[in-house]
Amino acid sequence: MKRYNPSEIEAKWQQIWEQDGTYEADLHDTSRPKYYGFSMLPGITGAGIHIGHGRTYQFSDIKVRAKRQQGYNAYHPIGWDSFGLPVENYAIKVGKKPRQAHDEAKENFIRQLKRLGFSFDWSKEISTADPAYYKWTQWIFAKLYEHDLAYQKEQPQWWCETDNTVLANEQVEGGKCWRCGNEVVKRNLKQWFFRITAYADEMLDATDELNWTDMVKTMQKNWIGRSLGAEVEFAVEDSEEVITVFTTRPDTLFGASYVALAPENPLVQELAVGDQREKVETYVQAALAKSEVERQESKEKTGVFTGRYAINPVNGAKVPIWVADYVLGGYGTGAVMAVPAHDERDYEFAKKFDLPIIQVVEKPENEDDAGAYTGEGELVNSGRFDGRRSALAREEIVTWLESRNMGRSKTTYKMRDWLISRQRYWGAPIPIVHVEGREPIAVNEKNLPVELPDVDDFKPKGGNTSVLAEIDDWVRVWVNVETGETVNITESKPDGDAWVEGQRETDTLDGYACSSWYFLRYIDPFNGEQAWDPELAKKWMPVDYYNGADHAVAHLLYSRFWMRFFYKLGLVPTPEPFKRMMYNGYIMAPDGNKMSKSKGNVIDPMEIMDSGYGADSLRVYEMFIAPYDMDAPWDTRGVPGTYRFLNRVWNLTQEYVAAPETGAANDAEILKATHATIKKVTSDIEDEKFNTAVAAMMELVNTLYKLKEAQPIVKTEAWTFAIESLLQILAPFAPHITEELWHELGHGDTIHRDHWPKWDESLLVADTMTIIVQVNGKLRAKLELAKDTPAEEVEAAALVDEKVVQFLGDKKPAKVIYIPGRLVNLVLK
């Protein structure tokens, strides 16, 4: 009997699959339903993949493999997130140019991914740093600019002094840079933005409908952070100035006892007067000098009175104007009306600085008196609004303000526009030419891509520009101010008044921009005429299944935003890119921590595979270890377990191959177990319950072993069906061993296309039922009865059961509960 030797058969089949194009999808084939699934494209940073990454790609691999076997035109693409900070930093670390560093590291990635046996369509591989790809990233930029969704703005931006670049809000995590983890600072810079806030409402409203991991949906919603409220204008006493505040509680307006401005608010400088002026300036200086992290670390309220007063529009009350750093410059209007009685922060502030606390909403009686009451209730001390419910009064007060032009309802978002320019070399150049005295000019499509020039020293110098600014020949360019066409400055100037000398934008696009549309390029990867063919998009979009373990906010928001934009242009058939998006859990190191190279606790999949277990055992264990979305610690002893399981499958099949052609076998039981397992595994894969799918297959194998002990294997139809079905449902998990055994059974084609077993529901219906008999809710007996036994007979049978009688004694049950087909509960008083 042949022994299971993974390293031999895995290498063999990987080579054959590649030769035969087993996993290549015909993107133009319309004869079958499509299935489009993949995991987030890998970013290459040199370390190679660890056990957790491998698992991430396996989820989509299994989903797509199953569909491919079920007859779908299934596409599992692969590509590289090649542009951006991570790759550039990696290049700096290894002392090579980014493209070279990337390409070399990529070889290692490819070797690892291939070794794991993923069913990627390698013939359609893409890279975001390929000019044929970023040409279209630039084209999208130009389209956004044309539709006023890309713009330049000067304002204080997050800046990382380690990575020498600005960062988007989404890339600042707790005041620290997403790449290097160092604290970020603010720099005042003119930067490019995408107007993602224009889609805030649409995206928020659509989020609930998405069939995504709930956690990710929640994170998206929180990030967008919609607040319904109002803007209210407070006139400044003895001044023309007006302070506009944003509030979600206009119903508490009568309780406003001061107005607070953020230190960044420009009005602060104008309002501070007299002997307060110096104090205010000192305070503002100190606040602005502090890093954002420092400002947030201490919740202790600080502030300074400006010496000026504002007028509450509802009652004409004179309230002091303060400067306080708990008011954020970048949110709302940078000014708030403070209602200490009904806002915890205002309450703390008022307590500290001894400002009035005016209650305007009745508290419920059981509410304890300390602190601010932030709930709803009847209004008091609120003039003509007294007695109204706070929730209703919100609208009424806003209406009242609107009629006097002193306020209006307003929706505010936490999400800001997406900052996409980077002062770094390794990215797609922003396709813009600047000409003195004109709006920025988008480079004409026919001159795209604006290629990233090769430079010797690409490392950032810390200034406000990328190193591209130093390449004079590249920056200076002839541009047609009407068409956006460009000609290299070293050529002679074209004829015509529209041609002038301009200067290229020297910032590059954030890597996130490049990865915000790759799922569309996958479906038309070699198109030289357009970014993708809208007809193909109609066929392939949306993505049926998308998996990731990172980028729960930024990447997904950006992709959704762009997709909605493309939808409006008629380039894609749906506004949402990902029909189903799942966020898988992490595999933790055996020490319970996240795997990381610095901790030295990384498990290398290659080592496990090369130690003789092979890819299939590793793959099966990766699925078996834990449910999809839960973190689980790696246990090195798990792989031998799944290896044993695959060995049992191997040996069982070998026995079948050697078995006699004729004879008797326990066919009915074999068929029943097999059909039940097919059903279970098929639906488990559909529901992404891969761990229980593996368990079900193990159970089937255990059952078949028991059956063959009782009666040796014969090549009956039942045994043939059992063995072939087992291999087919196991194939997405363990593609190599199943392919090998499939061929050993005499099949000439691959198991991985168009082979999925069907189950017969009628075989699964039992003709008897097991009735659980409980006495006072505790299991006391089991009855095996005919399926359609009437209720009275079931109850009667329960009452005379030997064990039940023991428990009942001479008492009669006070109550008998019968759940048809399941259980009888006899209740004693």
Added chain:
RNA sequence: GCGCGAGUGGCGGAAUAGGUAGACGCGAGGGACUUAAAAUCCCUUGAAUGAAUAAUUCGUGCGGGUUCGAUUCCCGCCUUGCGCACCA
């Protein structure tokens, strides 16, 4: 602080329209085969009492509640993971 999860044997985890708790695997113990070991196969394995593979009791983070019956539903806590965090 707020939001979203999760807490079940020695370990990873099964099972929730409320109805046999602990599937499957790891680990552990025992046995078969073998000169021996590995591999393989078979059996046992939640805890307590018990000679028992007789029986009973306890048992799904803690405290209550609803119910004939709660791992599942409700209320109040504790622990822990992730995200956000002075967002007015």
